Amino acid sequence: MSIIILDIIYLIATVTFVIGLKMLGHPETAKRGNFIAAVGMILAIIGTIFLHDFEVASINYILIGASLFVGSLIGWLIAMKVEMTKMPELVSLFNGFGGASAMLIGLVEFGNNSGDAMQTSTVIAAIIIGSITFSGSLVAFGKLNGSLNDIRLPKYNLINNILFLGLVAFGVYIVMMGGNSALLIYLLLFASLIYGLLFVFPIGGADMPVVISLLNSLTGIAAAITGILYGNMVMLVGGILVGSAGLILTFVMCDAMNRSLSNVIFGAFGGDADVAGATKGKSGGSVKKTTASDSAILLNYASKVVIVPGYGLAVAQAQHVIHELELLLTEKGVDVSYAIHPVAGRMPGHMNVLLAESNVDYDKLIEMDDINPQFPNTDVVLVVGANDVVNPAAHNDPSSPIYGMPILDVENAKHIIVNKRSMNAGYAGIQNELFFNAKTSMLFGDAKSALTELVSELKNM
Numbered sequence: 001m002s003i004i005i006l007d008i009i010y011l012i013a014t015v016t017f018v019i020g021l022k023m024l025g026h027p028e029t030a031k032r033g034n035f036i037a038a039v040g041m042i043l044a045i046i047g048t049i050f051l052h053d054f055e056v057a058s059i060n061y062i063l064i065g066a067s068l069f070v071g072s073l074i075g076w077l078i079a080m081k082v083e084m085t086k087m088p089e090l091v092s093l094f095n096g097f098g099g100a101s102a103m104l105i106g107l108v109e110f111g112n113n114s115g116d117a118m119q120t121s122t123v124i125a126a127i128i129i130g131s132i133t134f135s136g137s138l139v140a141f142g143k144l145n146g147s148l149n150d151i152r153l154p155k156y157n158l159i160n161n162i163l164f165l166g167l168v169a170f171g172v173y174i175v176m177m178g179g180n181s182a183l184l185i186y187l188l189l190f191a192s193l194i195y196g197l198l199f200v201f202p203i204g205g206a207d208m209p210v211v212i213s214l215l216n217s218l219t220g221i222a223a224a225i226t227g228i229l230y231g232n233m234v235m236l237v238g239g240i241l242v243g244s245a246g247l248i249l250t251f252v253m254c255d256a257m258n259r260s261l262s263n264v265i266f267g268a269f270g271g272d273a274d275v276a277g278a279t280k281g282k283s284g285g286s287v288k289k290t291t292a293s294d295s296a297i298l299l300n301y302a303s304k305v306v307i308v309p310g311y312g313l314a315v316a317q318a319q320h321v322i323h324e325l326e327l328l329l330t331e332k333g334v335d336v337s338y339a340i341h342p343v344a345g346r347m348p349g350h351m352n353v354l355l356a357e358s359n360v361d362y363d364k365l366i367e368m369d370d371i372n373p374q375f376p377n378t379d380v381v382l383v384v385g386a387n388d389v390v391n392p393a394a395h396n397d398p399s400s401p402i403y404g405m406p407i408l409d410v411e412n413a414k415h416i417i418v419n420k421r422s423m424n425a426g427y428a429g430i431q432n433e434l435f436f437n438a439k440t441s442m443l444f445g446d447a448k449s450a451l452t453e454l455v456s457e458l459k460n461m
Helices: 002-023 027-051 058-081 084-111 117-144 156-176 182-200 205-230 233-256 261-266 292-300 311-315 319-331 350-357 368-377 447-459
Strands: 304-309 335-340 365-367 380-384 415-420 440-444
Touching (some): 002 027, 002 233, 027 058, 084 117, 084 182, 084 205, 084 350, 117 156, 117 182, 117 205, 292 440, 292 447, 304 350, 304 368, 311 350, 311 447, 319 335, 319 350, 319 447, 335 350, 365 368, 415 447
Parallel strands (some): 304 335, 304 380, 335 365, 380 415, 415 440
């Protein structure tokens, strides 16, 4: 009877995963969808602990309960305290934990290995994918918080490819040997962890949204493998959903950058342009500075304004101020909207989440393909903290590493105001031609301070 009840619980949990994932596709339903999926996961966990057909000593129930409580408490505290700018780092860290779980499960189940080739293959796959995800996610975490720079060994592509093929061959060898050697398993674990490091080390910061999606997909695949290992359908379905969603998002991000996944992995964006403190563009143009007062006048008399948010907006925690600016302009009869580039920020959907936090109307968030035709009829574009996603070099400079990448065509607007703290390069490490455009005025300063001053000036008009 308990097995039947458990199967029903698993079915309910699976349905909640599908419904939750569907609802995550729209900001208005995302919070509710996340809650529904979480409830399904809690049901699955409770059902597995109390209704699964195995004997568990009472001390194990205590350990399981304590582990669940401590883990949930730590996760809740981290999620509640994390700043929006740190959200991509948190996602990477949680991805790493998921991979580590699959890795540890593989190691534990290796000790219970009966010598069956299918079981051994599943254990090997869990260890390899889980280890790569774990170490790779830690490197991504370090890159996102600025503690790690790009590291490229000589012939790193060749080294990585040889190591990857070696891992596959080594795994096949262990399966053929019956998977009875603990030494071989730990060697495989160590080699997989090293490959995860080398896999992410050379990938440039501009490619982090793609890397995060890919690592998220690997976490799902690892979870699906552990589902196969235990014959647990809810783990299998949940892993498949996460893995497939991550892969789809990865390819969407690649399309948004006009690059293949192999190009992201094996040919990261450069960083050769030394633009820190630059005042001259390639065309010989110069930077034109502006003030909050002059910018406010321009915005006040505009009919249509488009705001382009970027990572600098998140760093300054200025999402609430920019919403106040938007409401103020709307009250003055100005048509205001936000232009959202698919890879703006440090993770997919970063700007959508950031603006949703300040209760910006979702209908005002317009995707790149829909907003680009509107720029020629836009009076003022206000770029706040964005860089590479508005760089005309993607259209104009065949030698640029971002050449061919779809961008927001803000250069076609009548007037452009760019708010940045300095002339430093963006995450791709290249000079932005937009800053030297005759229609561009640079409003230097922290986004929160600059926008607050803009709001103050507009209120006095």
